[in-house]
Amino acid sequence: MKIRDFQLERYFAKYEFNTKYPLSPSDCETWSIEEILQLKGKEHGEKNFERMKKLRLSYTESRGNSGVLDALEAVCGIGRPGLLVGCPEELIFLFLNSFLEKKDRVVCISPAYQALYELPCSIGCETVFWRLFPVNGRWSPDFDELESLLRTSTKLLIVNFPHNPTGYMPTREELGWIEELTARRGVTVFSDEMYRGLELSVPRLPTFSEFENAVTLGGLSKGPGLPGLRLGWLASPQHDLIEAALTMKDYTTICNSAPVEFLAEPALRGMEVLLERNRAILSFNVEQARMFFERHAELVEWIPPAAGPTAFPRLMKGDVGEMCSRAVEEKSLMILPDKVFDVKDNRFRVGMGRKNFPAALEVFGEFLEDWRRH
Ligand SMILES: Cc1ncc(COP(=O)(O)O)c(C=O)c1O
Known part of the structure; x- marks a missing residue:
């Protein structure tokens, strides 16, 4: 199989573990094993821990173990x-490789x-x-464009x-149009x-898995x-699309890791608790970012996220690639440039899901003071 390097992942591989201040992660604040086992209280957690110690490290069911599947249902x-x-x-690999064939037409956001x-x-x-554009302070795709891109020969919209x-x-109305x-x-x-x-300033919408013609990807990451x-x-x-991906899994991992599935079950059952804490961290950080970028409005054009931990602001002075390189070298500050998304619009990603975001923002502020003068 021939495939281009995954630019974002190569960039993270280079800098994620040797820089001090991450400005661009896409994940949120993490939890310890102990916290996950204790989601239903300390006593329950101790029993869980005793069970985990005795877990046999055998192969598991390919589709997922029954506890995880119950929780997922x-x-x-x-x-x-x-x-x-x-x-x-x-x-992603399994679904796309089992569903698509050479010459199929695919439309991707x-x-x-x-x-x-x-x-x-x-x-x-x-x-x-199918491109997203900033329109009146909000990112937005063009639905007329989608209509012209989705020919009857199109097999998949991603x-x-x-x-x-x-x-x-999307708004509820926009989601309805896509469906x-x-x-x-x-x-x-x-x-x-x-x-x-x-979701921050918008309601949580129905998942696409409620629609007859969709396959969704979800995760704990x-x-x-x-x-x-x-x-x-x-x-x-x-079900046939899931079955095809499941069959191909025999060529990747065959089944999941037993300890991972053991921990995933309480995490799935306590998912709303996990999400609630991280939404609170994210809301706080988005407000910090709003105030920060308001102060630096002549250098950076900011559009807040409607949902999710990331935003994609535009640098208005100098070259973003140079800014990211200098930030790593001078401040141990990791910033993801737009080129890793195959975009050339002088943008960079900001990731606000972690508790250490304000510290990274403060260092970015010091960096921008120098940048303003250069
Ligand atoms: C949109 C999207 N899909 C899938 C993934 C892959 O998730 P994971 O890293 O947990 O495999 C990522 C990771 O950044 C992502 O941003």
Whole structure:
């Protein structure tokens, strides 16, 4: 298989663990194993810990173990034949590779997490982009453009709401348009909902898995704050699509890690508690960012996220690539430039889901004072 390097992941690999101040992460504040085991109180946590110590490290069921699937049925409102548990990144790979074939037409939201369009390209699909633009202080796609992109020959529309990196979230009406249009054209939707649960100024919308023609991706990495578990799920009322991804999993991991699934079950059952704490951190940080970028309005054009931990502001003085390199060198401050999203608009990603965001913002403020003068 030939595929381009995953630019964002290569950038993180280079800087994530050797810089002090992360300005651009997409995950939220994490939890310890102890906190997850104790979500229902200390006594319950101790019993969980005793059970975990005795867990046999055997192979597990490919689709996911029964405790995790039970918990997921409640989270997704989808029964077992429509569910598959795996690592989120792996599930993108499995779904796209099992569903798509060379020359299929695919429409993908843009900008986007690279796996979402690079995998269709690597399969040999005709991949076209449905772009988001800033309009009157809000990110917005053009729905007339979607109508013209979605020809009857289109096999798949790939979306990601809440959106990484812009923080765009469709309104209920916009979601309805996407559902209606794709159903009318017979197009399947792959909906990456990794940032679901991090809605700020907007309501949480129905998941695409409620729609007949969609497959959704969910996970514990972002809002719930458990990226180290590497656990996510595909959900769809179309059982044959899930079955095809499940069958391909025999060539990736076969089954999930037993300790990971042990920890995922209480996390899924306590998901609202996990999300609530991280939404509170995010709301606080978004307000810090609003005040910060108001003070630096002549240097940076800021659009707050409607949902999700990330925003994609525009640098108005100097080159963003140079800014990111200098920030790493001079301040140990990691900032993600727009080129890793294949965008050339002098933008950078800001990630506000962690408690250490205000510290990174303060260092960025010092950096911008120098930048203003250079
Ligand atoms: C939109 C989107 N989908 C999927 C993923 C993959 O999630 P994970 O890193 O947990 O595999 C990410 C990670 O950043 C993402 O931003």
